[in-house]
Amino acid sequence: MANPVLAIVLAAGKGTRMQSDLPKVLHPIAGVPMILHVLRAIGKTDAKRTVAVVGHGHDQVEVELKSSKGVQCVLQEPQQGTGHAVLSAEPALADYDGDVLVVSGDVPLVRGQTLQALVRTHRQANASCTLLSMQVEEPDGYGRVVRGSEGNVRKIVEDAHASQEEKDITEVNAGVYCFRKSDLFDALRKVVPNAVNGEYYITDAIGILIAAPGKEVRVVRGPLEELHGVNDLSDLADTEVEMQRRVVAALVRRGVRIPSPLHCYIESGVEVGAGTVIHPFTVIRRGVRVGRSCEVGPFAHLRAGTLLDDGAQVGNFVEAKEARIGAGTKAKHLTYLGDVAIGAGANIGAGTVVANYDGQRKYRTEIADGAFIGSGTILVAPVKVGRNARTGAGAVVTRGHDVPDGQTVVGVPARPVASRPPSEPSRDGAGAPRTPRNGKSVFLIKEAKGAKEAEAGVESAPAPDAPPAMG
Numbered sequence: 001m002a003n004p005v006l007a008i009v010l011a012a013g014k015g016t017r018m019q020s021d022l023p024k025v026l027h028p029i030a031g032v033p034m035i036l037h038v039l040r041a042i043g044k045t046d047a048k049r050t051v052a053v054v055g056h057g058h059d060q061v062e063v064e065l066k067s068s069k070g071v072q073c074v075l076q077e078p079q080q081g082t083g084h085a086v087l088s089a090e091p092a093l094a095d096y097d098g099d100v101l102v103v104s105g106d107v108p109l110v111r112g113q114t115l116q117a118l119v120r121t122h123r124q125a126n127a128s129c130t131l132l133s134m135q136v137e138e139p140d141g142y143g144r145v146v147r148g149s150e151g152n153v154r155k156i157v158e159d160a161h162a163s164q165e166e167k168d169i170t171e172v173n174a175g176v177y178c179f180r181k182s183d184l185f186d187a188l189r190k191v192v193p194n195a196v197n198g199e200y201y202i203t204d205a206i207g208i209l210i211a212a213p214g215k216e217v218r219v220v221r222g223p224l225e226e227l228h229g230v231n232d233l234s235d236l237a238d239t240e241v242e243m244q245r246r247v248v249a250a251l252v253r254r255g256v257r258i259p260s261p262l263h264c265y266i267e268s269g270v271e272v273g274a275g276t277v278i279h280p281f282t283v284i285r286r287g288v289r290v291g292r293s294c295e296v297g298p299f300a301h302l303r304a305g306t307l308l309d310d311g312a313q314v315g316n317f318v319e320a321k322e323a324r325i326g327a328g329t330k331a332k333h334l335t336y337l338g339d340v341a342i343g344a345g346a347n348i349g350a351g352t353v354v355a356n357y358d359g360q361r362k363y364r365t366e367i368a369d370g371a372f373i374g375s376g377t378i379l380v381a382p383v384k385v386g387r388n389a390r391t392g393a394g395a396v397v398t399r400g401h402d403v404p405d406g407q408t409v410v411g412v413p414a415r416p417v418a419s420r421p422p423s424e425p426s427r428d429g430a431g432a433p434r435t436p437r438n439g440k441s442v443f444l445i446k447e448a449k450g451a452k453e454a455e456a457g458v459e460s461a462p463a464p465d466a467p468p469a470m471g
Contacts, residue, residue: 044112
């Protein structure tokens with residue numbers, strides 16, 4: 001049985017055409033740095049170890065890869081081309097003898113099955129090198145794959161050095177290879193630097209293997225939609241479109257209904273349960289989990305750390321961040337829910353703001369099962385709203401002034417007006433119970449006669465703290 005393949009990812013380039021200080025391989029696609037998409041594809045082969053060759057912005061790249069299991073970073077310094085990059089990885093492979101998969105870090109759409117097919121073909125042919133090619137309509141900028149009369153590969157010629165006849169070739173090198181380790185490094189040590197820029201090309205090593213007696217070099221035609229690299233911001237945008245198509249297709253296969261896929265933005269790794277509907281103009285970020293039979297949007301924004309339990313509903317212009325929204329709870333309109341845990345069956349009225357940030361720290365808010373948060377309520381964290389408790393429209397519940405189970409609070413700052421057992425529903429379905437024997441509500445009695453507040457057990461709340469901002 002063959003040894004598991006070892007992978008080398010080339011991630012040292014600056015990516016000048018990206019016009020950005022961010023290393024090219026860290027540009028996000030569906031919310032995930034493109035190099036992590038490449039590592040995910042490699043993870044679907046039998047590779048147990050991966051060596052990432054880093055260079056420009058290596059400190060940033062290394063931080064991003066720190067949590068990737070089985071990935072070792074090596075520094076290419078200075079950056080002198082793809083051949084030099086692979087040579088930089090040789091010491092990390094000292095204890096390995098087998099096949100080496102070499103993948104560029106800027107092909108985030110490559111699939112694991114494509115890499116596995118490359119490795120399988122390479123091993124079946126007992127080749128020294130097997131490379132992926134692709135057919136393109138406009139081959140400018142790519143190395144051309146030049147074949148002989150019998151279809152065997154004769155050479156790979158870089159665009160800048162191609163003759164006019166070679167420039168007309170539309171089969172190009174995709175920059176993904178599988179090598180026998182010993183043949184790879186023997187050939188790389190024979191490569192001479194390019195006369196124009198002093199760089200060492202890995203394609204020159206392939207040329208050396210082609211010319212060597214007894215060395216087999218194979219070419220496997222790969223799918224263009226997977227192998228087209230990201231070289232500039234236009235490529236990045238095209239790749240984002242394809243990745244979004246994949247993300248949506250995967251969710252639909254799992255039973256999620258997305259009526260207008262082109263009008264949603266859903267990042268990679270989002271989990272959504274069957275029966276959920278995602279309406280247009282919704283943004284769902286990486287790290288969000290949505291349960292079964294939920295409803296999201298339109299115009300909703302679910303940020304990292306948000307969890308919707310089964311049957312929860314988040315509607316128009318609602319933003320949630322680090323929020324747990326319980327089963328059957330509704331937050332339908334114009335609401336900010338930051339750093340909050342909401343129980344089951346709660347109702348969050350239009351315009352509610354969970355003010356979680358005081359300018360220095362963020363604080364948690366808890367809203368228990370069955371709570372009714374009136375329209376325009378501001379909850380100043382940290383604060384707790386109890387089971388079946390209520391806030392009146394426009395109430396400001398200040399920090400630390402928790403609302404007990406079953407209590408209703410109104411005003412600025414919010415003050416209690418009535419209590420009922422936690423399991424007892426409101427008698428009017430909207431606010432505090434209707435009371436008056438004299439035909440007036442509790443609210444009017446309070447406004448007209450301050451003395452009645454004492455009789456009713458209403459205590460004046462202290463002056464409110466300055467409400468924090470959202471964050």
